[in-house]
Amino acid sequence: MLMKNVNLEEKLSQLKRKSLTEDDILTAVKDILNQDNRNDDAILETLSAHNTTTRNNFDIDLLETDNIYHIDQIKKMCVDYRLRFLDSRFFKADLPYEAIAKIKKLENDHNVSLSGFKIMAPSKLFKLENYDDPLLFATIGNGYYYLIHKWGNDLSPYRKVLAWPFKNFENLVFCVFILSMFLTGIIPDGTFHGEKTADNAGVIFLFMFKSLVAITLYYGYLSGKNFSVSVWDSKYYNN
Numbered sequence: 001m002l003m004k005n006v007n008l009e010e011k012l013s014q015l016k017r018k019s020l021t022e023d024d025i026l027t028a029v030k031d032i033l034n035q036d037n038r039n040d041d042a043i044l045e046t047l048s049a050h051n052t053t054t055r056n057n058f059d060i061d062l063l064e065t066d067n068i069y070h071i072d073q074i075k076k077m078c079v080d081y082r083l084r085f086l087d088s089r090f091f092k093a094d095l096p097y098e099a100i101a102k103i104k105k106l107e108n109d110h111n112v113s114l115s116g117f118k119i120m121a122p123s124k125l126f127k128l129e130n131y132d133d134p135l136l137f138a139t140i141g142n143g144y145y146y147l148i149h150k151w152g153n154d155l156s157p158y159r160k161v162l163a164w165p166f167k168n169f170e171n172l173v174f175c176v177f178i179l180s181m182f183l184t185g186i187i188p189d190g191t192f193h194g195e196k197t198a199d200n201a202g203v204i205f206l207f208m209f210k211s212l213v214a215i216t217l218y219y220g221y222l223s224g225k226n227f228s229v230s231v232w233d234s235k236y237y238n239n
Contacts, residue, residue: 043103046115047095051087053116055141062109067147069137074145078120078232082163085233088117090126091134099136099149106138106148114138118145123231167228176216180209 078085088095107114119126121134134152137145165175184205219225226234 039104040100043100044095046113047088047091047117049089049115051089051116051118053139056114056116056138056146057110057112058106058140058146059110059112063140063146068140069145069147071143071145074120074137075232079167079228080163081159082122082166082228083120083232084123084126085118085120086126088119088136091119091121093125093134095136096149096151099151102149103138117148163228166225169227172216172227173213176209176212180205180212183208 074085077083103114106112116139118137118139119134120137125134135150136148138148140146165172184201187204
């Protein structure tokens with residue numbers, strides 16, 4: 001009597017039917033999915049919690065060097081483009097699921113629970129306290145951060161130019177100086193004391209310069225604005 005070849009798939013299916021009912025299988029799968037959802041919830045809770053972590057125990061051999069940035073590089077980017085670099089709990093927009101998935105993958109690969117998340121983004125995307133593209137980081141330690149995920153659209157190429165006057169006090173004064181010279185130059189002859197001469201042009205320039213400085217400082221005071229070099233890591237909208 002010839003023996004019938006063994007179909008491993010059928011044998012495995014039979015073994016499964018003997019050991020588990022259909023309800024047992026569905027319950028087990030549901031438990032796995034629920035566990036995965038609990039992991040998502042745990043990550044979201046960490047992202048919205050107060051950040052006291054100074055380092056994560058990454059496996060340095062598994063990190064991609066292209067994604068490692070020092071705080072000085074992050075600060076320069078924030079100052080140049082007038083961005084904020086704050087704890088993830090201040091971020092008011094929704095995080096894309098790709099960011100959560102990448103956190104989970106990093107945690108599985110490095111066998112660690114990550115915390116100490118930071119986000120670089122324009123200030124309008126943060127819930128700032130009284131007194132365009134997000135990048136999610138996790139702290140490595142000693143001033144280094146690991147870029148986990150970037151989403152959204154690219155920043156406008158003009159943002160750096162528009163933010164340059166507000167980078168620091170020197171830049172603002174220089175821009176006001178240039179604008180004052182421009183306005184002095186376009187004022188037609190006869191506007192002040194007849195034909196424009198070097199003497200009255202100098203007076204007009206000083207008038208323009210002082211007026212623009214006063215307007216700029218008044219606007220900055222009323223709106224609670226400050227220079228990028230001071231606010232890049234501030235959680236306050238009026239500081």
